[in-house]
Amino acid sequence: MTTYTVPETGLTSLTAAELAEKIHSREITSREVTQAHLDRIAETDETINAFLHVGADEALAAADAVDASLDQGEAPASALAGVPLALKDLLTTTDAPTTAASKMLEGWMSPYDSTVTRKLREAGIPILGKTNLDEFAMGSSTENSAYGVTRNPYDLDRTPGGSGGGSSAALAAGQAPLAIGTDTGGSIRQPAALTNTVGVKPTYGTVSRYGLIAAASSLDQAGPTARTVLDTALLHEIIAGHDSFDATSVDREVAPVVAAARDGATGDLSGVKVGVVKQFDRDGWQPGVMDNYHASLEQLVNQGAELVEVDCPHFDDALAAYYLIMPCEVSSNLARFDGMRYGLRAGDDGSHSAEDVMSLSRAEGFGPEVKRRILIGTYALSVGYYDAYYLQAQRVRTLIARDFTAAFEKADVLVTPTTPTTAFKLGEKTSDPLEMYNFDLCTLPLNLAGLCGMSVPAGVASDTELPVGLQIMAPAFADDRLYRVGGAFEAGRR
Amino acid sequence: MSEISRDEVAHLAKLSRLALSDDELKKFAGQIDEIVANVSAVQQVDADGVEPMSHPHSITTSMREDVVVPTLTAEQALDQAPAVEDDRFVVPQILGEEQ
Numbered sequence: 001m002t003t004y005t006v007p008e009t010g011l012t013s014l015t016a017a018e019l020a021e022k023i024h025s026r027e028i029t030s031r032e033v034t035q036a037h038l039d040r041i042a043e044t045d046e047t048i049n050a051f052l053h054v055g056a057d058e059a060l061a062a063a064d065a066v067d068a069s070l071d072q073g074e075a076p077a078s079a080l081a082g083v084p085l086a087l088k089d090l091l092t093t094t095d096a097p098t099t100a101a102s103k104m105l106e107g108w109m110s111p112y113d114s115t116v117t118r119k120l121r122e123a124g125i126p127i128l129g130k131t132n133l134d135e136f137a138m139g140s141s142t143e144n145s146a147y148g149v150t151r152n153p154y155d156l157d158r159t160p161g162g163s164g165g166g167s168s169a170a171l172a173a174g175q176a177p178l179a180i181g182t183d184t185g186g187s188i189r190q191p192a193a194l195t196n197t198v199g200v201k202p203t204y205g206t207v208s209r210y211g212l213i214a215a216a217s218s219l220d221q222a223g224p225t226a227r228t229v230l231d232t233a234l235l236h237e238i239i240a241g242h243d244s245f246d247a248t249s250v251d252r253e254v255a256p257v258v259a260a261a262r263d264g265a266t267g268d269l270s271g272v273k274v275g276v277v278k279q280f281d282r283d284g285w286q287p288g289v290m291d292n293y294h295a296s297l298e299q300l301v302n303q304g305a306e307l308v309e310v311d312c313p314h315f316d317d318a319l320a321a322y323y324l325i326m327p328c329e330v331s332s333n334l335a336r337f338d339g340m341r342y343g344l345r346a347g348d349d350g351s352h353s354a355e356d357v358m359s360l361s362r363a364e365g366f367g368p369e370v371k372r373r374i375l376i377g378t379y380a381l382s383v384g385y386y387d388a389y390y391l392q393a394q395r396v397r398t399l400i401a402r403d404f405t406a407a408f409e410k411a412d413v414l415v416t417p418t419t420p421t422t423a424f425k426l427g428e429k430t431s432d433p434l435e436m437y438n439f440d441l442c443t444l445p446l447n448l449a450g451l452c453g454m455s456v457p458a459g460v461a462s463d464t465e466l467p468v469g470l471q472i473m474a475p476a477f478a479d480d481r482l483y484r485v486g487g488a489f490e491a492g493r494r
Numbered sequence: 495m496s497e498i499s500r501d502e503v504a505h506l507a508k509l510s511r512l513a514l515s516d517d518e519l520k521k522f523a524g525q526i527d528e529i530v531a532n533v534s535a536v537q538q539v540d541a542d543g544v545e546p547m548s549h550p551h552s553i554t555t556s557m558r559e560d561v562v563v564p565t566l567t568a569e570q571a572l573d574q575a576p577a578v579e580d581d582r583f584v585v586p587q588i589l590g591e592e593q
Contacts (some may be wrong), residue, residue, distance in 0.1 A: 036522060080576035111566050111571065111574070112566070161558060193569060198530050204551065218548060244556070247556050248549070248551070248553065249556075250551065317535060317536060319533075320532065321533075323532050324528065331510065335511075339576060340513070341571075341575055341583050342574040343574075343576075345576035345577070347574070348586055350586075352586060353585040353587055355511070355529070355588075357585075358511045359508075359511045359512060362510075362512050363512050363513040363514060363515075371518070372526065372529075374512065375510060375522060375526055376526055376529060376530065378509050378510045379498070379526070380530075382506075382509075388537060391569070392541060393547050394546030394548055395539075395544040395545070395547075396536050396539050398544050398547040399539065433525055433529060434528060434529060434532055437529075450549075450550020476550070476551075
């Protein structure tokens with residue numbers, strides 16, 4: 001019988017750091033490692049559906065290039081050279097279709113690589129394929145994909161989370177040791193929590209958005225995911241950095257995340273102040289998750305951390321502010337999909353005007369959640385509603401950012417549960433958009449403020465036996481603190 | 495009771511260039527009404543005099559040297575177009591569409 005979680009032996013059981021060490025010492029080849037993961041995909045993905053596209057030939061060619069260079073005695077192109085990766089299908093690639101899991105972009109071949117893609121290639125990382133997501137990254141369960149749901153390797157009847165469920169499921173199934181996600185309101189951290197993996201949303205502006213198909217430009221951020229804190233840090237350093245192709249890219253040095261992860265691995269948290277967010281320690285959330293969370297807090301104390309309660313009253317308003325700001329930006333960003341220059345064109349039979357063809361193409365190309373958000377955004381930006389909705393949401397956004405600032409005066413990092421429950425059943429929330437939105441309430445505030453956060457595995461909930469994540473948040477540009485504390489927490493659980 | 499009617503959604507759909515079916519309009523009206531009622535909670539927040547935040551960091555126009563760099567070729571830009579003629583995008587009729 002096939003098991004769907006990470007195998008206990010063989011190349012697909014190893015971490016990216018272990019694989020890199022073996023490849024760079026020529027104990028094994030990148031081709032062997034890449035082929036092992038392609039085999040694992042072939043064995044499991046008919047059921048998991050983490051991948052929308054598998055690029056076996058391209059991945060093996062990239063692996064061969066790494067092997068050839070190492071055989072010639074050249075230094076590895078990066079710390080992860082030769083270790084294969086799964087790429088969320090929201091980032092453009094010239095050698096594989098980029099669909100955003102939408103019918104609008106079915107089969108679309110980008111004329112350029114995203115900056116993240118380019119950096120991965122330059123680092124010698126073979127790209128196994130493109131992973132499933134909620135259409136245009138709008139959703140919390142990967143059920144909004146136009147190409148079928150992704151299943152959670154820990155329970156095939158349940159969601160791996162979303163929007164980046166494909167990347168997280170690929171990691172959890174041993175299909176890839178590394179993956180890239182994108183996080184607009186939790187789409188890296190939330191699926192990581194549901195799949196026993198590590199996911200980081202870097203500080204806004206530190207990873208280029210060039211070639212990342214925009215949903216909400218002031219919130220979107222690509223980031224690294226893997227099964228260990230160190231692997232995540234190694235990938236973080238490869239994809240971060242200033243990019244002149246992204247006007248919102250920040251020109252400053254990348255935080256020393258790998259050194260911080262190695263520091264954290266000692267397990268010592270003496271002198272670290274951990275802020276416990278009062279608003280997200282609630283009765284009424286799944287008891288197994290909250291018990292796990294309180295045990296995690298106790299563990300942090302046992303490792304030497306000092307806990308301080310922090311009060312962030314406006315986090316309670318984050319959901320409302322987010323679901324105004326996000327759709328407003330969506331309604332503007334997705335105007336580009338008009339069926340004229342690329343993507344789906346429908347109804348062009350000579351009897352319809354250009355404007356009609358645009359409306360028909362968009363109606364046929366977009367799924368229900370994307371349509372809903374475009375409509376809500378258009379409503380909130382309308383004359384007469386703009387001040388009451390969009391502008392007011394932006395004021396609340398300022399108040400949320402101020403709550404963070406005040407909290408970081410008392411603590412080095414903040415912690416919360418990543419999600420209020422463990423993975424829910426597929427189909428359970430699809431008929432109720434609001435219920436789905438509520439699932440992300442712990443992860444949204446961070447994006448509004450543009451700070452950085454991690455979800456790190458915290459074991460399983462006692463009631464459902466399913467994975468739980470601990471969310472760690474740090475100030476802008478202090479991404480290294482996530483790895484310091486996350487690395488220590490991970491070490492403390494061993 | 496419903497603040498956002500089917501007709502309101504039809505208007506929004508027109509503005510958004512979405513040719514929605516009658517079923518979709520009805521379904522979205524109910525859902526969007528509920529969502530908007532929920533997100534209206536922002537209006538209860540005391541935020542008088544608070545500066546609106548449109549972006550995480552203060553944005554300054556980023557400047558670069560005025561030098562020629564490679565960009566997409568016409569061939570690349572047209573490669574995925576639904577219809578192409580004479581190195582140009584072909585689009586349906588634009589002028590004279592309003593009766």
